[in-house]
Amino acid sequence: MKSEVSDALKATSTLRKILDDEDDHTTMNTMSLEEVLKNFDTKNVEFIRYPILRAKHRATPIPISTSDKPNGTCILAIDAFFQFFKELTLGLKFYQKGGSVDDVNRMISALKKTFKLNYTTPYFVPTPDEGIVKRVANFVNKDFGNVPAKELRDVKREGFTVRILKNELADLGLTTKFPEIQNYAEAVYFDVMERKKERYLRTCDLFDAVEHCQLNCTLERLPILKKFVHNQKGCHRVYGLECEYCDGGENPETQKLLVLKKELAELQKAHDKICKEYRQKSREIQELEKENEPVVKRMKLDDSYELSIDDEERNAPSTSNLS
Ligand SMILES: [Zn+2]
Ligand SMILES: [Zn+2]
Numbered sequence: 001m002k003s004e005v006s007d008a009l010k011a012t013s014t015l016r017k018i019l020d021d022e023d024d025h026t027t028m029n030t031m032s033l034e035e036v037l038k039n040f041d042t043k044n045v046e047f048i049r050y051p052i053l054r055a056k057h058r059a060t061p062i063p064i065s066t067s068d069k070p071n072g073t074c075i076l077a078i079d080a081f082f083q084f085f086k087e088l089t090l091g092l093k094f095y096q097k098g099g100s101v102d103d104v105n106r107m108i109s110a111l112k113k114t115f116k117l118n119y120t121t122p123y124f125v126p127t128p129d130e131g132i133v134k135r136v137a138n139f140v141n142k143d144f145g146n147v148p149a150k151e152l153r154d155v156k157r158e159g160f161t162v163r164i165l166k167n168e169l170a171d172l173g174l175t176t177k178f179p180e181i182q183n184y185a186e187a188v189y190f191d192v193m194e195r196k197k198e199r200y201l202r203t204c205d206l207f208d209a210v211e212h213c214q215l216n217c218t219l220e221r222l223p224i225l226k227k228f229v230h231n232q233k234g235c236h237r238v239y240g241l242e243c244e245y246c247d248g249g250e251n252p253e254t255q256k257l258l259v260l261k262k263e264l265a266e267l268q269k270a271h272d273k274i275c276k277e278y279r280q281k282s283r284e285i286q287e288l289e290k291e292n293e294p295v296v297k298r299m300k301l302d303d304s305y306e307l308s309i310d311d312e313e314r315n316a317p318s319t320s321n322l323s
Pocket of ligand 1: 243
Protein backbone atom coordinates (compact mmCIF):
# COMPACT_ATOMS: atom_id res chain seq x y z
CA MET A 1 0.00 0.00 0.00
CA LYS A 2 1.20 3.46 -0.82
CA SER A 3 0.79 4.82 2.71
CA GLU A 4 2.91 2.00 4.06
CA VAL A 5 5.62 2.83 1.59
CA SER A 6 5.59 6.47 2.55
CA ASP A 7 5.48 5.66 6.27
CA ALA A 8 8.46 3.40 5.92
CA LEU A 9 10.33 5.97 3.87
CA LYS A 10 9.48 8.77 6.28
CA ALA A 11 10.70 6.64 9.15
CA THR A 12 14.02 6.22 7.48
CA SER A 13 13.88 9.90 6.47
CA THR A 14 14.35 9.14 2.81
CA LEU A 15 11.05 10.77 1.97
CA ARG A 16 10.33 14.34 2.94
CA LYS A 17 7.20 14.89 0.92
CA ILE A 18 4.10 12.74 1.11
CA LEU A 19 3.29 10.77 -2.06
CA ASP A 20 0.77 12.88 -3.97
CA ASP A 21 -2.28 10.71 -4.32
CA GLU A 22 -1.88 9.02 -1.03
CA ASP A 23 -4.62 7.04 0.60
CA ASP A 24 -7.69 8.63 2.12
CA HIS A 25 -9.95 7.06 4.72
CA THR A 26 -11.66 4.68 2.39
CA THR A 27 -9.12 3.54 -0.13
CA MET A 28 -5.64 2.27 0.13
CA ASN A 29 -3.70 2.60 -3.06
CA THR A 30 -0.99 0.27 -4.14
CA MET A 31 2.19 0.72 -6.08
CA SER A 32 4.33 -1.90 -7.69
CA LEU A 33 7.58 -3.00 -6.12
CA GLU A 34 9.45 -1.98 -9.29
CA GLU A 35 8.01 1.51 -8.97
CA VAL A 36 9.16 1.76 -5.36
CA LEU A 37 12.63 0.43 -6.05
CA LYS A 38 13.07 2.69 -9.05
CA ASN A 39 12.01 5.90 -7.35
CA PHE A 40 13.11 5.65 -3.74
CA ASP A 41 16.10 4.88 -1.66
CA THR A 42 14.92 1.74 0.09
CA LYS A 43 18.10 0.30 1.50
CA ASN A 44 16.79 0.49 5.06
CA VAL A 45 13.32 -0.75 4.25
CA GLU A 46 12.39 -4.38 4.58
CA PHE A 47 9.67 -5.68 2.27
CA ILE A 48 7.42 -8.47 3.42
CA ARG A 49 5.59 -10.61 0.93
CA TYR A 50 1.93 -10.79 1.92
CA PRO A 51 -0.19 -13.15 -0.16
CA ILE A 52 -3.80 -12.37 -1.02
CA LEU A 53 -5.68 -15.44 0.13
CA ARG A 54 -9.05 -16.38 -1.25
CA ALA A 55 -11.48 -19.00 -0.15
CA LYS A 56 -13.54 -20.12 -3.13
CA HIS A 57 -15.68 -16.98 -3.26
CA ARG A 58 -14.28 -14.68 -0.64
CA ALA A 59 -10.97 -12.95 -0.09
CA THR A 60 -9.47 -13.31 3.35
CA PRO A 61 -9.54 -9.84 4.94
CA ILE A 62 -6.14 -8.38 5.71
CA PRO A 63 -5.84 -6.73 9.14
CA ILE A 64 -5.01 -3.05 8.89
CA SER A 65 -5.30 -0.62 11.74
CA THR A 66 -6.14 2.97 11.03
CA SER A 67 -6.80 5.75 13.51
CA ASP A 68 -10.61 5.44 13.21
CA LYS A 69 -10.67 1.65 13.10
CA PRO A 70 -7.88 0.08 15.10
CA ASN A 71 -9.14 -3.44 14.32
CA GLY A 72 -10.07 -2.82 10.72
CA THR A 73 -9.51 -5.16 7.82
CA CYS A 74 -9.32 -4.57 4.10
CA ILE A 75 -9.61 -6.51 0.86
CA LEU A 76 -8.79 -5.66 -2.74
CA ALA A 77 -11.46 -3.56 -4.43
CA ILE A 78 -11.75 -6.17 -7.18
CA ASP A 79 -12.55 -8.86 -4.60
CA ALA A 80 -15.16 -6.53 -3.13
CA PHE A 81 -16.61 -6.14 -6.62
CA PHE A 82 -16.83 -9.87 -7.33
CA GLN A 83 -18.38 -10.52 -3.92
CA PHE A 84 -20.86 -7.72 -4.51
CA PHE A 85 -21.84 -9.12 -7.90
CA LYS A 86 -22.22 -12.69 -6.68
CA GLU A 87 -24.41 -11.58 -3.81
CA LEU A 88 -26.46 -9.47 -6.18
CA THR A 89 -27.04 -12.07 -8.90
CA LEU A 90 -27.13 -15.34 -6.96
CA GLY A 91 -28.09 -14.12 -3.49
CA LEU A 92 -30.68 -11.49 -4.33
CA LYS A 93 -31.38 -12.82 -7.86
CA PHE A 94 -31.47 -9.19 -8.84
CA TYR A 95 -31.73 -9.65 -12.60
CA GLN A 96 -34.23 -12.49 -12.24
CA LYS A 97 -36.44 -10.15 -10.22
CA GLY A 98 -36.42 -7.48 -12.88
CA GLY A 99 -33.41 -5.41 -11.84
CA SER A 100 -31.67 -3.76 -14.77
CA VAL A 101 -28.12 -3.00 -15.81
CA ASP A 102 -28.93 0.67 -15.24
CA ASP A 103 -29.83 -0.16 -11.65
CA VAL A 104 -26.49 -1.87 -11.23
CA ASN A 105 -24.80 1.17 -12.68
CA ARG A 106 -26.57 3.35 -10.13
CA MET A 107 -25.60 1.00 -7.30
CA ILE A 108 -21.96 1.08 -8.32
CA SER A 109 -22.09 4.88 -8.40
CA ALA A 110 -23.79 4.91 -5.01
CA LEU A 111 -20.94 2.83 -3.64
CA LYS A 112 -18.40 5.36 -4.84
CA LYS A 113 -16.35 4.98 -1.70
CA THR A 114 -15.73 1.37 -2.61
CA PHE A 115 -15.72 1.42 -6.39
CA LYS A 116 -13.49 4.16 -7.74
CA LEU A 117 -13.95 3.60 -11.43
CA ASN A 118 -11.25 6.09 -12.37
CA TYR A 119 -8.48 4.36 -10.39
CA THR A 120 -6.04 2.77 -12.75
CA THR A 121 -4.07 0.64 -10.29
CA PRO A 122 -5.26 -1.98 -7.82
CA TYR A 123 -6.36 -0.65 -4.43
CA PHE A 124 -7.73 -1.94 -1.16
CA VAL A 125 -10.97 -0.99 0.53
CA PRO A 126 -12.19 -1.62 4.07
CA THR A 127 -13.90 -5.03 4.06
CA PRO A 128 -17.54 -4.26 3.18
CA ASP A 129 -20.09 -5.21 5.81
CA GLU A 130 -22.54 -8.04 5.19
CA GLY A 131 -25.75 -6.22 4.38
CA ILE A 132 -24.31 -3.68 1.97
CA VAL A 133 -25.58 -5.32 -1.22
CA LYS A 134 -29.12 -5.60 0.08
CA ARG A 135 -29.13 -2.00 1.27
CA VAL A 136 -27.91 -0.62 -2.01
CA ALA A 137 -30.28 -2.88 -3.96
CA ASN A 138 -33.22 -1.61 -1.92
CA PHE A 139 -32.04 1.88 -2.62
CA VAL A 140 -32.62 1.45 -6.36
CA ASN A 141 -35.59 -0.90 -6.25
CA LYS A 142 -37.97 -0.49 -3.32
CA ASP A 143 -40.47 -3.34 -3.62
CA PHE A 144 -38.02 -5.87 -4.72
CA GLY A 145 -38.11 -8.39 -1.86
CA ASN A 146 -41.52 -9.85 -2.72
CA VAL A 147 -40.86 -10.58 -6.37
CA PRO A 148 -40.73 -14.35 -6.93
CA ALA A 149 -37.67 -15.81 -8.63
CA LYS A 150 -36.86 -19.37 -9.62
CA GLU A 151 -34.14 -21.32 -7.83
CA LEU A 152 -31.37 -22.99 -9.75
CA ARG A 153 -31.91 -26.69 -10.28
CA ASP A 154 -29.63 -29.30 -8.71
CA VAL A 155 -27.06 -30.84 -10.97
CA LYS A 156 -27.20 -34.63 -11.45
CA ARG A 157 -24.25 -36.81 -10.54
CA GLU A 158 -22.91 -36.94 -14.05
CA GLY A 159 -22.62 -33.15 -14.27
CA PHE A 160 -24.18 -30.83 -16.82
CA THR A 161 -23.65 -29.87 -20.45
CA VAL A 162 -23.60 -26.55 -22.31
CA ARG A 163 -27.13 -27.29 -23.48
CA ILE A 164 -28.31 -27.71 -19.89
CA LEU A 165 -26.63 -24.43 -18.97
CA LYS A 166 -28.38 -22.67 -21.85
CA ASN A 167 -31.74 -24.13 -20.82
CA GLU A 168 -31.12 -23.11 -17.23
CA LEU A 169 -30.45 -19.51 -18.29
CA ALA A 170 -33.76 -19.51 -20.15
CA ASP A 171 -35.60 -21.22 -17.27
CA LEU A 172 -34.41 -18.58 -14.84
CA GLY A 173 -35.87 -15.92 -17.10
CA LEU A 174 -32.46 -14.45 -17.84
CA THR A 175 -32.91 -14.63 -21.62
CA THR A 176 -35.74 -12.11 -21.29
CA LYS A 177 -33.42 -9.71 -19.50
CA PHE A 178 -30.42 -10.47 -21.71
CA PRO A 179 -31.41 -11.90 -25.11
CA GLU A 180 -27.71 -12.50 -25.85
CA ILE A 181 -26.87 -14.33 -22.61
CA GLN A 182 -26.79 -17.81 -24.15
CA ASN A 183 -24.02 -16.66 -26.47
CA TYR A 184 -21.67 -16.60 -23.47
CA ALA A 185 -22.64 -20.09 -22.32
CA GLU A 186 -20.01 -21.95 -24.29
CA ALA A 187 -17.02 -19.81 -23.28
CA VAL A 188 -18.19 -19.70 -19.67
CA TYR A 189 -18.76 -23.45 -19.65
CA PHE A 190 -15.25 -24.01 -20.95
CA ASP A 191 -13.76 -21.98 -18.08
CA VAL A 192 -15.96 -23.71 -15.53
CA MET A 193 -14.64 -27.06 -16.82
CA GLU A 194 -11.07 -25.77 -16.55
CA ARG A 195 -11.52 -24.79 -12.92
CA LYS A 196 -13.76 -27.54 -11.63
CA LYS A 197 -12.53 -29.25 -8.49
CA GLU A 198 -14.18 -32.64 -8.92
CA ARG A 199 -14.35 -35.05 -11.81
CA TYR A 200 -17.93 -34.07 -12.70
CA LEU A 201 -19.46 -30.61 -12.67
CA ARG A 202 -21.53 -29.96 -9.58
CA THR A 203 -24.36 -27.66 -8.56
CA CYS A 204 -21.87 -25.05 -7.32
CA ASP A 205 -20.30 -25.03 -10.79
CA LEU A 206 -23.71 -24.34 -12.32
CA PHE A 207 -24.08 -21.43 -9.90
CA ASP A 208 -20.72 -20.07 -11.04
CA ALA A 209 -21.64 -20.51 -14.71
CA VAL A 210 -24.98 -18.71 -14.33
CA GLU A 211 -23.32 -15.90 -12.39
CA HIS A 212 -20.54 -15.41 -14.92
CA CYS A 213 -22.95 -15.38 -17.87
CA GLN A 214 -24.72 -12.48 -16.15
CA LEU A 215 -21.38 -10.85 -15.40
CA ASN A 216 -20.42 -11.00 -19.07
CA CYS A 217 -23.71 -9.37 -20.09
CA THR A 218 -23.28 -6.67 -17.47
CA LEU A 219 -19.69 -5.81 -18.30
CA GLU A 220 -20.36 -5.69 -22.03
CA ARG A 221 -23.20 -3.22 -21.39
CA LEU A 222 -21.22 -1.10 -18.95
CA PRO A 223 -17.85 -0.47 -20.60
CA ILE A 224 -16.72 1.73 -17.72
CA LEU A 225 -17.18 -1.19 -15.35
CA LYS A 226 -15.37 -3.52 -17.71
CA LYS A 227 -12.46 -1.10 -17.78
CA PHE A 228 -12.51 -1.01 -13.98
CA VAL A 229 -12.35 -4.80 -13.81
CA HIS A 230 -9.43 -4.73 -16.22
CA ASN A 231 -7.57 -1.96 -14.33
CA GLN A 232 -8.02 -3.87 -11.11
CA LYS A 233 -6.57 -6.94 -12.84
CA GLY A 234 -9.79 -8.89 -12.53
CA CYS A 235 -10.57 -9.56 -16.19
CA HIS A 236 -8.89 -12.97 -16.13
CA ARG A 237 -11.14 -14.00 -13.30
CA VAL A 238 -14.33 -13.48 -15.31
CA TYR A 239 -15.14 -16.75 -17.06
CA GLY A 240 -15.19 -16.45 -20.83
CA LEU A 241 -14.58 -12.69 -20.85
CA GLU A 242 -12.95 -11.18 -23.91
CA CYS A 243 -10.98 -8.21 -22.67
CA GLU A 244 -10.04 -5.82 -25.47
CA TYR A 245 -7.77 -3.86 -23.11
CA CYS A 246 -5.70 -6.98 -22.52
CA ASP A 247 -5.32 -7.66 -26.19
CA GLY A 248 -3.39 -4.42 -26.57
CA GLY A 249 -6.51 -2.47 -27.51
CA GLU A 250 -5.28 0.66 -25.76
CA ASN A 251 -1.69 1.08 -26.73
CA PRO A 252 -1.07 1.57 -30.47
CA GLU A 253 2.48 0.25 -30.10
CA THR A 254 1.30 -2.97 -28.55
CA GLN A 255 -1.40 -3.25 -31.16
CA LYS A 256 1.13 -2.81 -33.98
CA LEU A 257 3.37 -5.40 -32.40
CA LEU A 258 0.47 -7.80 -32.13
CA VAL A 259 -0.44 -7.28 -35.79
CA LEU A 260 3.16 -7.85 -36.86
CA LYS A 261 3.46 -10.96 -34.73
CA LYS A 262 0.26 -12.28 -36.22
CA GLU A 263 1.50 -11.58 -39.75
CA LEU A 264 4.78 -13.25 -38.97
CA ALA A 265 2.97 -16.28 -37.65
CA GLU A 266 0.88 -16.40 -40.85
CA LEU A 267 4.03 -16.17 -42.96
CA GLN A 268 5.66 -18.92 -40.95
CA LYS A 269 2.59 -21.06 -41.50
CA ALA A 270 2.61 -20.36 -45.24
CA HIS A 271 6.34 -21.07 -45.34
CA ASP A 272 5.91 -24.37 -43.53
CA LYS A 273 3.11 -25.32 -45.88
CA ILE A 274 5.21 -24.57 -48.96
CA CYS A 275 8.17 -26.48 -47.55
CA LYS A 276 5.96 -29.43 -46.82
CA GLU A 277 4.47 -29.34 -50.31
CA TYR A 278 7.94 -29.01 -51.82
CA ARG A 279 9.18 -32.06 -49.97
CA GLN A 280 6.03 -33.98 -50.83
CA LYS A 281 6.29 -33.18 -54.54
CA SER A 282 10.01 -33.99 -54.67
CA ARG A 283 9.31 -37.32 -53.04
CA GLU A 284 6.51 -38.06 -55.50
CA ILE A 285 8.76 -37.17 -58.41
CA GLN A 286 11.52 -39.41 -57.11
CA GLU A 287 9.15 -42.30 -56.60
CA LEU A 288 7.62 -41.87 -60.02
CA GLU A 289 11.02 -41.66 -61.63
CA LYS A 290 12.07 -44.84 -59.89
CA GLU A 291 8.93 -46.72 -60.92
CA ASN A 292 9.11 -45.49 -64.48
CA GLU A 293 12.81 -45.95 -64.96
CA PRO A 294 12.51 -48.73 -67.59
CA VAL A 295 9.76 -46.82 -69.37
CA VAL A 296 11.83 -43.69 -69.41
CA LYS A 297 14.73 -45.63 -70.83
CA ARG A 298 12.46 -47.21 -73.45
CA MET A 299 11.05 -43.80 -74.27
CA LYS A 300 14.58 -42.62 -74.80
CA LEU A 301 15.22 -45.61 -77.04
CA ASP A 302 12.05 -44.92 -78.97
CA ASP A 303 13.10 -41.34 -79.31
CA SER A 304 16.39 -42.24 -80.79
CA TYR A 305 14.69 -44.83 -82.94
CA GLU A 306 12.32 -42.27 -84.35
CA LEU A 307 15.19 -39.91 -84.72
CA SER A 308 17.08 -42.50 -86.58
CA ILE A 309 14.14 -42.98 -88.91
CA ASP A 310 13.99 -39.29 -89.33
CA ASP A 311 17.64 -39.20 -89.98
CA GLU A 312 17.37 -42.00 -92.41
CA GLU A 313 14.59 -40.22 -94.15
CA ARG A 314 16.53 -37.03 -94.20
CA ASN A 315 19.66 -38.77 -95.24
CA ALA A 316 17.93 -40.70 -97.91
CA PRO A 317 15.58 -38.33 -99.66
CA SER A 318 15.76 -40.38 -102.79
CA THR A 319 14.18 -43.39 -101.17
CA SER A 320 11.18 -41.40 -99.92
CA ASN A 321 10.84 -39.82 -103.25
CA LEU A 322 10.75 -43.16 -104.76
CA SER A 323 7.96 -44.39 -102.51
ZN1 LIG B 1 -8.13 -7.05 -19.33
ZN1 LIG C 1 -5.18 -10.32 -20.21
